[in-house]
Amino acid sequence: MLSIKKCNNLILKYLIKTLRPFIVPKNNFIVYHSFPDFSDNCFTFFCYVLDNHKEYKNIWLISKRDKEKYSKLLANYTTSSNYLIVEKKSFSGVYYFCKSKYVFFTHGLFNEVNLSKKQININLWHGMPLKNIGHLDNNSRVPKSDFVIATSALFQNIMSKAFLIKNENVLITGQPRNDLILTNKYSLLDLVQKKSTDFDKTVLWMPTYRKSVIGDVRKDGNLEEMNDFFEEKYLIKLNEFFLSTKSICFIKLHPMDYLDVNDFKTYTNLVFLNNASFEEKGISLYSVLQNTDLLLTDFSSIYIDYLLLNKPIGFLISDFDQYSNSRGFVFEDPKEFMPGEIITHKKELIPFLQNLLFANQDNFEEERAKTRDIFHEPKNKFSERVFNTIFK
Known part of the structure; x- marks a missing residue:
C-alpha cells in the first residue's frame, strides 16, 4: 500500500x-x-x-x-x-x-x-x-x-x-548567499539581544551532521567521537573559558541533524542555535558572518564561504578516517584544502582558542588567502x- x-x-x-x-x-x-x-x-x-x-x-x-x-x-x-x-x-x-x-x-x-x-x-x-x-x-x-x-x-x-x-x-x-557575507548588517549577538561591547570575541561553531533525520537520512563518520565535544562536563568547562575571557560562542546545529537545541542545557557564554533561532529574528545566517572573529567547523561547506573573509578557522575533526570511509570527500586529500588548525581531540580546543583569540597566533593567513583564490574566482x-x- x-x-x-x-x-x-x-x-x-x-x-x-x-x-x-x-x-x-x-x-x-x-x-x-x-x-x-x-x-x-x-x-x-x-x-x-x-x-x-x-x-x-x-x-x-x-x-x-x-x-x-x-x-x-x-x-x-x-x-x-x-x-x-x-x-x-x-x-x-x-x-x-x-x-x-x-x-x-x-x-x-x-x-x-x-x-x-x-x-x-x-x-x-x-x-x-x-x-x-x-x-x-x-x-x-x-x-x-x-x-x-x-x-x-x-x-x-x-x-x-x-x-x-x-x-x-x-x-x-x-554563490548568491555570499553577497550577505560581505555586509555587516547583523550580528549573532542580535539573536540574544546583547551588545558587541558585552564581549571581546565572538566565535561561531558550525558542525555538520553525523546522523540526519530530515531529507537524506543517513549516518556518516563517528557519532560517538563527535558527540564527545558535546559532553555536558566538557561544555561546562568550555563555557567557563568563554566567560573568563569575556567572549561568547554560538553553536549552530545543522538543520538535518538529529541533535536539537533542546538537548542541551542553557549556558551563559555558550549558545546553541537552530534555524528557528534565525527565523524568529528575521535574520539570515550569512549576514552575521562578518561580525565573527573565528569559525569552528569540520567538513561543512560553510568554511569555503568563510574564506572570503580571510578570518581564522579551526577544524574539529576527531573522526576524519571514519568520515572518509563512509561519506568520503571530493578531494583525494581534503586536508590540503583546509587552511586552519586541525583539532582532533577536545583537550586541544581551549588551548587553540586561547592562542588564536588572545595571543594572536594566527599561522594560516597566507594559506587561507591561497585557498580562497583557488576556491573563489569571482569575489x-x-x-x-x-x-x-x-x-x-
Whole structure:
C-alpha cells in the first residue's frame, strides 16, 4: 500500500504532466524554492531580483503553510512586495511552476517530473562541497537541472560530475548567499539581544551532521567521537573559558541533524542555535558572518564561504578516517584544502582558542588567502553574476 507522501507525489506528477501542454511559460515569471524555506542561495538571489529587476513576477513556493512566519525576514532584506508566496503542494503551486520560464532551487523542485524544454531550471545548490554529494555519493535522488553554479573552475569540474551535467552548463558565478557575507548588517549577538561591547570575541561553531533525520537520512563518520565535544562536563568547562575571557560562542546545529537545541542545557557564554533561532529574528545566517572573529567547523561547506573573509578557522575533526570511509570527500586529500588548525581531540580546543583569540597566533593567513583564490574566482556581486548569466 502506498504511503500518503507517495500518493501525494503521484498526484502532483499527474497534475503537472496534465497541465503542462496547456500552459505556456511566461518569460517574466520566476519561481523559487529552497530547503529550509526562504534560505540559502535562493533567498539572496530572490531578494536581488526583487530589488533590481522589477519587471519580473516572483513566486516563492513554500513547503509549509505558514506564510506569516517569513514576513520579518523579507522585511529585513528587501523593500519590494513584488512577489507571491504559494504552497508548493497545491494547485496554485503547480500552476505557477508550469507558468514560470525560470525555476531556481537549492534541493530540487518536483524532482519526480522530467524537465520541460519550455523552462530553464537553475540549481543554485547549498554550498561548494568538501564531502561527496550527488552522483559522487552514489545518490540516486539528484535533482535534475539545466544549469548548476560554481565558485571556480575547480568546483566547476566537481559539480559537473556530481550532477552529471556538461561542464559548460556549470556556471562560474559564485554563490548568491555570499553577497550577505560581505555586509555587516547583523550580528549573532542580535539573536540574544546583547551588545558587541558585552564581549571581546565572538566565535561561531558550525558542525555538520553525523546522523540526519530530515531529507537524506543517513549516518556518516563517528557519532560517538563527535558527540564527545558535546559532553555536558566538557561544555561546562568550555563555557567557563568563554566567560573568563569575556567572549561568547554560538553553536549552530545543522538543520538535518538529529541533535536539537533542546538537548542541551542553557549556558551563559555558550549558545546553541537552530534555524528557528534565525527565523524568529528575521535574520539570515550569512549576514552575521562578518561580525565573527573565528569559525569552528569540520567538513561543512560553510568554511569555503568563510574564506572570503580571510578570518581564522579551526577544524574539529576527531573522526576524519571514519568520515572518509563512509561519506568520503571530493578531494583525494581534503586536508590540503583546509587552511586552519586541525583539532582532533577536545583537550586541544581551549588551548587553540586561547592562542588564536588572545595571543594572536594566527599561522594560516597566507594559506587561507591561497585557498580562497583557488576556491573563489569571482569575489563579489554573486547574485548579479547569476542574473546576468542566466538572463543574458
